[in-house]
Amino acid sequence: MIPRYTRPEMAAIWSPESKFQxxxxxxxxxxxxxxxxxxxxxxxxxxxxxKGSFEVERIxxxxxxxxxxxxxxxxNLAEYVGPSSRFVHQGLTSSDVLDTCFNVQLVRxxxxxxxxxxxxxxxxxxxxxxxxDDICIGRSHGIHAEPTTFGLKLAQAYAEFDRCKQRLVAARxxxxxxxxxxxxxxxxxxxxxxxxxxxxxxxxEIEPVSTQVIPRDRHAMYFSVLAVIASSIERLATEIRHLQxxxxxxxxxYFAAGQKGSSTMPHKRNPVLTENLTGLARLVRGAVTPAxxxxxxxxxxxxxxxxxxxxxxxxxxxxxxFALNRLTGVIDNLVVYPETMKINLDRLGGLIFSxxxxxxxxxxxxSREAAYTYVQRxxxxxxxxEGQFLELLKADADVMAALSEAELExxxxxxxxxxxxxxxxxxxxxx
Numbered sequence: 001m002i003p004r005y006t007r008p009e010m011a012a013i014w015s016p017e018s019k020f021q022x023x024x025x026x027x028x029x030x031x032x033x034x035x036x037x038x039x040x041x042x043x044x045x046x047x048x049x050x051k052g053s054f055e056v057e058r059i060x061x062x063x064x065x066x067x068x069x070x071x072x073x074x075x076n077l078a079e080y081v082g083p084s085s086r087f088v089h090q091g092l093t094s095s096d097v098l099d100t101c102f103n104v105q106l107v108r109x110x111x112x113x114x115x116x117x118x119x120x121x122x123x124x125x126x127x128x129x130x131x132x133d134d135i136c137i138g139r140s141h142g143i144h145a146e147p148t149t150f151g152l153k154l155a156q157a158y159a160e161f162d163r164c165k166q167r168l169v170a171a172r173x174x175x176x177x178x179x180x181x182x183x184x185x186x187x188x189x190x191x192x193x194x195x196x197x198x199x200x201x202x203x204x205e206i207e208p209v210s211t212q213v214i215p216r217d218r219h220a221m222y223f224s225v226l227a228v229i230a231s232s233i234e235r236l237a238t239e240i241r242h243l244q245x246x247x248x249x250x251x252x253x254y255f256a257a258g259q260k261g262s263s264t265m266p267h268k269r270n271p272v273l274t275e276n277l278t279g280l281a282r283l284v285r286g287a288v289t290p291a292x293x294x295x296x297x298x299x300x301x302x303x304x305x306x307x308x309x310x311x312x313x314x315x316x317x318x319x320x321x322f323a324l325n326r327l328t329g330v331i332d333n334l335v336v337y338p339e340t341m342k343i344n345l346d347r348l349g350g351l352i353f354s355x356x357x358x359x360x361x362x363x364x365x366x367s368r369e370a371a372y373t374y375v376q377r378x379x380x381x382x383x384x385x386e387g388q389f390l391e392l393l394k395a396d397a398d399v400m401a402a403l404s405e406a407e408l409e410x411x412x413x414x415x416x417x418x419x420x421x422x423x424x425x426x427x428x429x430x431x
Contacts, residue, residue: 005280010321013108014314016056022101023073024052026198027088030180033197040087047084052077070094091190095301096180099214102309103175104202106222109317110172113229116324117165121158123332125429128154132421135414136250136341137352142242144348146355147417150251150336155428157236164229171225174218178204184300185210212301216294219309223291226316230284233323237274237281240330244271250341254333273330280323287312345414349382350389356411357393364402374398 012018028048035045054076063072071094078085089097132151137144178199182190192206199206207214244252253273255261261268290312294305345352354375361371378392378399390412393399399408 005322006318007321007325010109010112010318011314013105013112014318016059019101019105020054020056020059020073022104022202023070023097024054024077026097026100026180026202027074027077027092028052029198029201030092030194031088032201033191033194034087034090036197037191037193039191040090041084044084044087048081048088051081051084053080068094070097091182091194092180093183093212095213096182098306099210100178100180100198100202100204102313103177103204103214106175106219106313106317107172107203109313109321110168110175112321113226113317113324114165114168114172116321116328117161117168117229120324120328120331121161121165123328124154124158124161127331127334128152128158128425129429131336131338132425133418134336134338134341135345135418136338137345137347144344144352146352147345147414149418149421150338150341152421152424153239154331155425157232157239159428160232160235161229164225164232167225167228171222173205175222176204177207177214177218178202179207179210179214181207181210181212184212211297211299213297213305216291216297216305220288220291220295223287223312223316226320227285227288230281230320230323233327234278234281236327237277237330240274240334241271241278244269244274248340248344249337250344251334251336253330254335273326277323277327277330280319280326283319284316284323287316348389349387350412351379351382353389353412354379356416357399357408360407360411361399361402366398366402370398 028045031040031045031048034040035042054073058076058079059069059072062075063069066072066075074085074089077088081088128151130151131154132149134150135147136150136153138146138148178195179185180190180195180198181187181192187195195206240251240253242248243250252269253271255269260266261270261272290308294308297305358368358371358375361374362368366374374396375393378396379389381387381392382389390409393408394405
């Protein structure tokens, strides 16, 4: 986790203090369940809650000697609990604590990410409605295609992130399981009722069948969802970066008073936030391949996944949390230039209406092949700066034999391309 791209609430989930507190709660809840079953004294379970505590520095010191993090934690816990500590961790294996804690952390991280998504969706909705009718050129392959509206661009992003939110909700359910099943997952030394009790107490579901670990296909799916969200962030960020190019300048990131764009060129206003988001998306996606490879473990358990997850879990969730909040700020403060959009619509001298002229000719009885030829032969000179498309079409005898001047001019009406915008918005925001 890099402090530059870290928000405190998410970082706190992955702190040693948070991890060991969750470990303690898992052990203490397990003691409660064991006491209810009569396996350990009720008083012992009570003492664990009343006296139980830990010190991160002390745990680290013990681990340097024993080279086992859970044993180091239990040793430090015993120093606080006293004689009743012999009843702690009875029938459990280290993975019961580690994996259940890990999933608690991922669930809590996901709850923050879901809040982030709600904030982003609210901003996208507001800005989409604000610019619903601001006509701009749509581009395919980076080239002017046909008109659309800036609001539709943002509505598309809203729909995409709404899908991302639903995937994240599903990922939270997928990852929210608990395993307190003992060595190799057979419950030989611990009653399944303990697992059920701990799961309920920690806000998780029981893992139907574990080995000595919770199956890592769950985690592979989880990190894949985070990667999809990151790619959606990059998609919108890249759109903004293109729209901010000097030759386009239909929208740009807010440039604050006193902000500097370049150490050399004082005139620069660079899309640094969206460029940053592009880079952050790469980091989040970088967690996917290791997560997929973690699915394959030896037999009932090995720890080849452990070192990987210590890195990718905090890094991916912290980075995505930061990125979602940065994107929300970018969209909230995005400066939009409808007048420039109008200028850009006219840059190709009317060529953006070629598709409609083609259709009109076919509807007037001209074959599609001939109509395409008529339209294209008048379009190519416009590319070379040799006139306006409408005027060249009017001078073409084949075109005018099929269409009247009034019919031809009607093909150049921008509102033709926006007549179903309300329908699309209703689908996105009201369905």
